[in-house]
Amino acid sequence: MTISPPKTSTGSTGSPYDIAVIGAGPGGYVAAIRAAQMGARVLVIERDELGGTCLNWGCIPTKVFLSDVKPLRRIKISSVYEGKEGLSLNLKKMVNRKNEVVSTMADGIATLFKSNHIHCVRGGASFLGSKTIGVVQDGKQETYAANSIIIATGSTAGTIPPLSIDGKKVLSTNDILNIPKIPRDLVIVGGGAIGIQFATIFKALGTKVTVVEMLPHILATEDDEVIRRLQRVLEGDGITILTATEVLGGRPKGNKVEIEFQEKSGEKGELRAEKVLIATERTPCTEGLDLEIIGCGMDGPFIGVNAKMETNVDGVYAVGDVIGKMMFAHAASAEGVIAAENIMGKSRDIDYRRVPTCAYTLPEIASVGMREREARENRLDFRVGRFPYRASGKAVAMGEPEGFVKVIAGTESGEILGVHILGENATDLIGECVLAMNLEAAIEDLAEVVKAHPTFSETIAEAALDWSRISIHQPRKKIPRRGTS
Amino acid sequence: MATEVIIPALGVVVETVKILKWLKSEGDRVKEGEPLLEIESEKVTTEITSPASGIVGCILYPEGAEVPVTKVAAVIVTEGEVVPESYRQQGEEAPPPSTPTAAPSVLLGERASGPVKAVPAARKLAEKSAVDLSLVTPTGPHGTIMKKDVEAYLASAVSGRRPQRISTLARKEAEKLGVSLEGIQGTGTRGRVMKADILEAAGEAKVISKREGLFGKVIPMDKMRQVIARRMSESAFTAPHIYLFTDLNMEKMLIVRGIILEDFERQFNVRPSVNDFLIKAVALAIREYPLLNATVRGDEIHVHPEINVGLAVALDDGLIVPAIPRADELGLGTIAQMRVDLVDRAKKEKLKIEEVQRGTFTVSSLANFDITFFTAILNPPQSGILTVGKTQDQLYLEGGQVKTRKVANCGLSVDHRIVDGAVGAAFLQSLKVKLENPSYAFLQL
Numbered sequence: 001m002t003i004s005p006p007k008t009s010t011g012s013t014g015s016p017y018d019i020a021v022i023g024a025g026p027g028g029y030v031a032a033i034r035a036a037q038m039g040a041r042v043l044v045i046e047r048d049e050l051g052g053t054c055l056n057w058g059c060i061p062t063k064v065f066l067s068d069v070k071p072l073r074r075i076k077i078s079s080v081y082e083g084k085e086g087l088s089l090n091l092k093k094m095v096n097r098k099n100e101v102v103s104t105m106a107d108g109i110a111t112l113f114k115s116n117h118i119h120c121v122r123g124g125a126s127f128l129g130s131k132t133i134g135v136v137q138d139g140k141q142e143t144y145a146a147n148s149i150i151i152a153t154g155s156t157a158g159t160i161p162p163l164s165i166d167g168k169k170v171l172s173t174n175d176i177l178n179i180p181k182i183p184r185d186l187v188i189v190g191g192g193a194i195g196i197q198f199a200t201i202f203k204a205l206g207t208k209v210t211v212v213e214m215l216p217h218i219l220a221t222e223d224d225e226v227i228r229r230l231q232r233v234l235e236g237d238g239i240t241i242l243t244a245t246e247v248l249g250g251r252p253k254g255n256k257v258e259i260e261f262q263e264k265s266g267e268k269g270e271l272r273a274e275k276v277l278i279a280t281e282r283t284p285c286t287e288g289l290d291l292e293i294i295g296c297g298m299d300g301p302f303i304g305v306n307a308k309m310e311t312n313v314d315g316v317y318a319v320g321d322v323i324g325k326m327m328f329a330h331a332a333s334a335e336g337v338i339a340a341e342n343i344m345g346k347s348r349d350i351d352y353r354r355v356p357t358c359a360y361t362l363p364e365i366a367s368v369g370m371r372e373r374e375a376r377e378n379r380l381d382f383r384v385g386r387f388p389y390r391a392s393g394k395a396v397a398m399g400e401p402e403g404f405v406k407v408i409a410g411t412e413s414g415e416i417l418g419v420h421i422l423g424e425n426a427t428d429l430i431g432e433c434v435l436a437m438n439l440e441a442a443i444e445d446l447a448e449v450v451k452a453h454p455t456f457s458e459t460i461a462e463a464a465l466d467w468s469r470i471s472i473h474q475p476r477k478k479i480p481r482r483g484t485s
Numbered sequence: 486m487a488t489e490v491i492i493p494a495l496g497v498v499v500e501t502v503k504i505l506k507w508l509k510s511e512g513d514r515v516k517e518g519e520p521l522l523e524i525e526s527e528k529v530t531t532e533i534t535s536p537a538s539g540i541v542g543c544i545l546y547p548e549g550a551e552v553p554v555t556k557v558a559a560v561i562v563t564e565g566e567v568v569p570e571s572y573r574q575q576g577e578e579a580p581p582p583s584t585p586t587a588a589p590s591v592l593l594g595e596r597a598s599g600p601v602k603a604v605p606a607a608r609k610l611a612e613k614s615a616v617d618l619s620l621v622t623p624t625g626p627h628g629t630i631m632k633k634d635v636e637a638y639l640a641s642a643v644s645g646r647r648p649q650r651i652s653t654l655a656r657k658e659a660e661k662l663g664v665s666l667e668g669i670q671g672t673g674t675r676g677r678v679m680k681a682d683i684l685e686a687a688g689e690a691k692v693i694s695k696r697e698g699l700f701g702k703v704i705p706m707d708k709m710r711q712v713i714a715r716r717m718s719e720s721a722f723t724a725p726h727i728y729l730f731t732d733l734n735m736e737k738m739l740i741v742r743g744i745i746l747e748d749f750e751r752q753f754n755v756r757p758s759v760n761d762f763l764i765k766a767v768a769l770a771i772r773e774y775p776l777l778n779a780t781v782r783g784d785e786i787h788v789h790p791e792i793n794v795g796l797a798v799a800l801d802d803g804l805i806v807p808a809i810p811r812a813d814e815l816g817l818g819t820i821a822q823m824r825v826d827l828v829d830r831a832k833k834e835k836l837k838i839e840e841v842q843r844g845t846f847t848v849s850s851l852a853n854f855d856i857t858f859f860t861a862i863l864n865p866p867q868s869g870i871l872t873v874g875k876t877q878d879q880l881y882l883e884g885g886q887v888k889t890r891k892v893a894n895c896g897l898s899v900d901h902r903i904v905d906g907a908v909g910a911a912f913l914q915s916l917k918v919k920l921e922n923p924s925y926a927f928l929q930l
Binding site: 412413414415439440441442444445 | 652653654655657658661673677679680
């Protein structure tokens with residue numbers, strides 16, 4: 001059998017593409033659009049679905065579920081609804097709605113590509129050289145040339161060696177989105193943002209949920225105070241959380257899975273659940289890219305980049321989960337924009353201190369900038385301001401009194417070092433804090449904004465006022481305290 | 486009776502000085518000889534002391550003002566004495582005495598009804614920003630508008646102008662570091678000045694960004710650059726230069742230096758450098774050739790009474806030549822000490838005017854660079870300048886054997902109006918003998 005030489009496709013005009021983007025997730029498709037806006041001829045290569053993990057198996061599907069379960073949860077705990085005993089969710093319909101939403105949004109990306117004249121090909125990509133990519137689809141390889149390449153291949157659902165994902169009883173985060181029946185009990189391995197998010201959703205669906213986290217805390221990257229409070233809230237909701245606990249193995253037992261774990265103290269134990277969800281740290285997708293051909297430098301399992309998103313290979317950039325800096329869709333998009341603009345002649349650096357984090361738990365958490373612990377470790381002279389949701393008219397009226405806003409700012413400069421929010425709408429509220437930090441507002445600027453009443457946004461201004469010990473809606477404090485307060 | 490505080494004539498090239506700081510305010514008591522104000526010229530600063538004891542009756546120029554030398558800057562009065570009206574009118578920007586003027590004793594902050602008084606920097610900024618100076622609240626003496634007043638006006642909401650595009654943190658940082666906002670290019674959205682811009686303007690990063698940002702820009706000369714430009718052209722186009730070069734065998738000098746090094750470090754707390762030997766040898770050679778220590782004035786040659794040897798010191802943004810006075814009379818240790826101190830203060834811009842003005846001959850060394858030899862423009866009104874390049878190994882024959890020796894090339898520029906080639910050559914010859922036989926030369930003291 002003879003192998004015909006791969007055909008080299010260089011686009012309609014015969015010249016190489018300006019930019020080829022590998023991966024159409026929130027890092028890749030945003031980079032492609034930004035580059036096209038700036039006049040680049042762009043090729044996008046996607047082996048799976050447009051929108052990547054975020055749209056298909058992550059952010060968006062889980063938000064669909066969350067928005068469906070939230071009213072149910074509210075009604076269940078409400079004292080005003082009657083006849084709620086018979087109320088239930090149709091999981092099949094929920095999954096269908098999720099699929100509709102996903103497909104609508106994916107169509108949207110296709111439309112955006114079309115309007116920006118972005119050429120999109122389907123297939124797995126691999127480097128043939130630093131300016132050539134082979135794309136394999138249906139056993140055939142096409143070759144594409146591009147002057148610059150952005151790797152935005154993302155990550156796949158995490159795994160752990162002791163438990164192999166079978167898609168039936170031991171599920172990946174992708175599998176669980178298409179689960180046919182609400183499980184009676186669920187063990188979630190991994191207490192990061194993803195694991196805790198699913199814990200919240202399934203708890204609201206009536207499942208008995210246990211979270212097993214290897215680290216001493218869930219959501220380890222958040223502020224201590226937020227973590228402590230959220231853990232209390234989740235436990236109060238009936239979610240069991242085992243921290244500093246390692247999963248040793250698991251085996252099927254009847255229609256359940258038996259999980260063996262070991263606490264830090266060395267004590268072993270067993271858990272039995274209908275389903276196990278593996279929500280451990282996600283794995284970057286670098287396999288099959290043949291990065292070694294171009295000599296691309298790595299940073300552990302991730303692709304190594306600088307603040308301009310440049311790899312060590314001239315003209316090759318990487319963004320999103322595959323670089324493992326902040327594994328959030330919005331971080332990937334921000335990185336994508338920076339990569340595209342740098343390729344198109346700008347000189348921009350990413351500043352992760354101004355990229356927010358978020359977790360869609362109930363209640364939500366969101367943060368930007370430094371945690372209090374970091375500020376203390378850096379020996380900064382800072383002060384903290386707080387405002388509890390319980391003191392917010394809106395939060396109480398909405399039946400969401402759980403949560404608080406915490407602002408950290410330099411004592412002398414008033415520079416906003418970090419903001420941490422736990423509570424309803426936290427992920428939306430963090431936006432104004434990021435804006436304030438981007439514009440280099442001082443903490444007093446954040447306090448002086450007149451907010452519509454009643455809104456959750458008032459809590460930000462009040463926390464900023466509390467920083468100056470002049471919060472209106474909190475009892476007066478005696479002595480302004482420095483440092484930690 | 487009233488005693489005038491006069492801005493002294495600081496040397497032939499100084500035309501105006503800048504008042505940096507008044508150390509006393511109007512109404513303060515002052516003793517004779519007590520420092521009264523700080524002035525600056527050509528990057529050297531000096532204090533002017535009070536010529537009499539009494540009370541500071543009036544200050545005629547605000548801080549930041551450029552004042553011609555020999556002008557009265559302030560008046561010291563005795564207790565109860567009133568400052569004569571005539572002085573009030575001398576102040577900067579004051580109209581001629583013949584026209585009726587605003588009451589000279591305008592109170593602080595009060596608006597003058599007559600022509601507006603403002604320091605030049607304030608006028609410049611006002612003109613640039615299209616600010617009506619009569620609307621600006623002055624804070625300087627006698628209702629003089631200072632630059633900061635215009636800045637405050639621009640920043641204030643009452644000006645009705647768009648607020649200055651600067652972030653809160655940047656503004657705070659600028660206040661903290663005392664960085665002027667003028668001329669700072671904002672890197673934020675639509676040119677908004679951000680904290681990093683202020684830090685950059687304040688920090689060392691400035692030098693780098695300055696260099697990168699220079700292409701295609703027009704750079705206004707600062708005071709020092711203006712002085713260098715004017716004096717160098719004056720020298721190049723009035724004094725006909727001749728250049729003479731010779732090789733210096735450095736071997737013996739380096740040996741002597743090696744011998745005295747430890748002792749000097751202990752006794753004088755300095756490491757003697759080749760420059761110290763040069764300064765000393767030049768001073769001794771000048772004793773034999775006084776015309777190398779002279780200045781042309783009209784049809785006369787003025788030979789200076791003292792031999793004060795200057796050493797050119799490169800700064801980040803210019804060059805300055807502090808001089809060691811009566812270097813011919815000083816021991817090498819003292820010269821080394823003075824050299825270290827002068828160079829150090831030159832780099833910190835802390836030289837006194839007389840230390841720069843007193844030079845009668847200049848030594849300029851590029852020995853630290855890979856420069857073999859170079860010519861120099863005379864430092865006016867001096868008649869000689871010596872240049873020294875790097876020391877390098879030179880091959881020579883001795884008894885049919887090839888050997889090496891340390892050699893430096895040294896050049897002399899002289900003003901041909903005073904010094905002819907033969908005189909210059911003889912001077913250089915004498916210098917060469919001294920430097921090549923240092924122990925012998927310095928015994929001749």
